[in-house]
Amino acid sequence: MARKSVARIKSAPRVLLRRRGLQPDPSRPGAKPARPEPERASAPETRLSPAVPEPTARSVALEVLERVERDAAFSDLALDAALDRSGMEERDRALATQLVYGVLRWQGALDYALGTVCHEPLERTAPEVRRLLRLGAYQLLFLDRVPAAAAVNEAVKLARRAHPVWVVSFVNAVLRRVARHGHSLLVPAPDLDPTARLTIEGSHPAWLVRRWVEEWGIDETRALCLANNAIPPITIRCNRLRVTREDLRAALAGEGVTASPTTFSPEGLIVTGGPPPMRTTAFQKGWLHVQDEASQLVAYLVDPQPGEQVLDVCAAPGGKTTHMAQLMADQGSLVALDSHPGRLQALEETCRRLGVTNVQTVKQDATEPFALPAGAGFDRALVDPPCSGLGVLRRNPEAKWRLTPEVPGELQPLQEAILEQAAGWVRRGGLLVYSTCTLAREENEEVIAHFLARHPEYRVEDFRKTRLPSFHLLLDAAGRFRTFPHRHGMDGFFAVGLRRQRS
Numbered sequence: 001m002a003r004k005s006v007a008r009i010k011s012a013p014r015v016l017l018r019r020r021g022l023q024p025d026p027s028r029p030g031a032k033p034a035r036p037e038p039e040r041a042s043a044p045e046t047r048l049s050p051a052v053p054e055p056t057a058r059s060v061a062l063e064v065l066e067r068v069e070r071d072a073a074f075s076d077l078a079l080d081a082a083l084d085r086s087g088m089e090e091r092d093r094a095l096a097t098q099l100v101y102g103v104l105r106w107q108g109a110l111d112y113a114l115g116t117v118c119h120e121p122l123e124r125t126a127p128e129v130r131r132l133l134r135l136g137a138y139q140l141l142f143l144d145r146v147p148a149a150a151a152v153n154e155a156v157k158l159a160r161r162a163h164p165v166w167v168v169s170f171v172n173a174v175l176r177r178v179a180r181h182g183h184s185l186l187v188p189a190p191d192l193d194p195t196a197r198l199t200i201e202g203s204h205p206a207w208l209v210r211r212w213v214e215e216w217g218i219d220e221t222r223a224l225c226l227a228n229n230a231i232p233p234i235t236i237r238c239n240r241l242r243v244t245r246e247d248l249r250a251a252l253a254g255e256g257v258t259a260s261p262t263t264f265s266p267e268g269l270i271v272t273g274g275p276p277p278m279r280t281t282a283f284q285k286g287w288l289h290v291q292d293e294a295s296q297l298v299a300y301l302v303d304p305q306p307g308e309q310v311l312d313v314c315a316a317p318g319g320k321t322t323h324m325a326q327l328m329a330d331q332g333s334l335v336a337l338d339s340h341p342g343r344l345q346a347l348e349e350t351c352r353r354l355g356v357t358n359v360q361t362v363k364q365d366a367t368e369p370f371a372l373p374a375g376a377g378f379d380r381a382l383v384d385p386p387c388s389g390l391g392v393l394r395r396n397p398e399a400k401w402r403l404t405p406e407v408p409g410e411l412q413p414l415q416e417a418i419l420e421q422a423a424g425w426v427r428r429g430g431l432l433v434y435s436t437c438t439l440a441r442e443e444n445e446e447v448i449a450h451f452l453a454r455h456p457e458y459r460v461e462d463f464r465k466t467r468l469p470s471f472h473l474l475l476d477a478a479g480r481f482r483t484f485p486h487r488h489g490m491d492g493f494f495a496v497g498l499r500r501q502r503s
Helices: 057-073 075-086 090-105 107-117 129-140 148-162 165-186 193-199 206-216 219-228 245-254 293-302 319-327 339-354 406-422 445-452 469-472
Strands: 235-237 258-259 268-273 288-290 310-315 331-336 359-365 378-383 426-436 458-460 481-485 493-500
Touching: 057 075, 057 090, 057 129, 057 148, 057 406, 075 090, 090 107, 090 129, 090 288, 107 193, 107 493, 129 148, 129 268, 129 378, 148 445, 148 481, 193 206, 193 219, 206 219, 206 235, 235 293, 245 258, 245 268, 258 378, 268 293, 268 319, 288 319, 293 378, 293 493, 310 319, 310 406, 319 331, 319 339, 319 359, 331 339, 339 359, 378 406, 406 426, 406 445, 445 493, 469 481
Parallel strands: 310 331, 310 378, 331 359, 378 426
Antiparallel strands: 235 268, 235 288, 258 268, 426 493, 458 493, 481 493
16 A cells, blocks of 8 residues: 655664564564563563553553453443443543544554554554554544643653553654644545545445445445444433333433434434433433434334234344333233343343343254244244444444454354244244344345245235334335434444245
């Protein structure tokens, strides 16, 4: 990839990728001889000193970024755990959160900017140094309210905690160069083609940008990438088993939380200000559940009725499960399957908090036969299988850097196996809904096409007959439910209804 011509930093060591003292690689042609490491009786130089300083927003963010990259941790879980341990005030917690998600969202653009001013390719820099550079560069290039001197100085302080002096000097030099050149570093080189430019401007992997450009064009892909990099809203669902949406809104306002109604979901509220709704009394009382609007709409596609027998396959963590129970007025039976005991336990806890009593959880591998309850099968079933999550990258930004082009196709056999099992659990005349939070054809349209080829007893359901008249705005030309972050302001979802014929 071509780079802009920017003067190189001369004071930095030539290579920073060796973990053993981060010394230059003597095997590299033209490399300077490695400096001998002094013998030490104490711990290696790269370890933290015994007297660890008090956590700061930046140190916590760096810790979380390390866990996400090194241990493949989920950013939200790692961040929550780190914040709980930190004991920091709300202002610092908010900054740490902004830093973690900002670096992950804009990692591609940050790496391009840093690669322009580093003496060596950024990918040859040690991971721990690269994370520190990204953290500093994000503040310099994306946070106007953070003074440049403060961003550089704080990064240098973090470097001193774990690295030798020459690495500290390197970090200082690189970030000062970033501060000097500023936003010009984010401008792609003029000789790049439009797709390559969008990879940088939209901060998404090249393979994913190419895939979307081929399917939807450059303008649509640009809008999608930018929407994925925007801070998503906190959307909540009112638990109508206990409270109306307007009463919930008023109760939240009393706790300092402002919210506005969602466009399509009659139970949704978008939080516009105040403390996190999960910390409110309303949450503790079970009056609300945090759930994106697109996810809320899936239950309306299933359209479960009070007294029916309903199945939820791959049910945990339970947002759709408890919503369907709510639409059933907590009457009838809702069997929730999942293969992970811990996730089922979390689902059961959610049911208790929301006052849902008609859900029966079952530990079950959804690809294997399942003993049906009494009767001829379920009236309705929801299949929400594991997927690549390409529709929820705005909430899980680390996923776009972990996924590979092969993942959607590799998941297809599992998704088809789960749908195949569920097809036999639905009674004649019953409805089977297949739903994902991915945008990949391999996981959506192709799964359905293969299923229909094997099951002539199933027909695609017309979702325009659902109880929400506005649904036609979210259906594609084939009548399938499709939502996109850049078009609808909600997560990217796909869903198809499959009606089993009576004869």
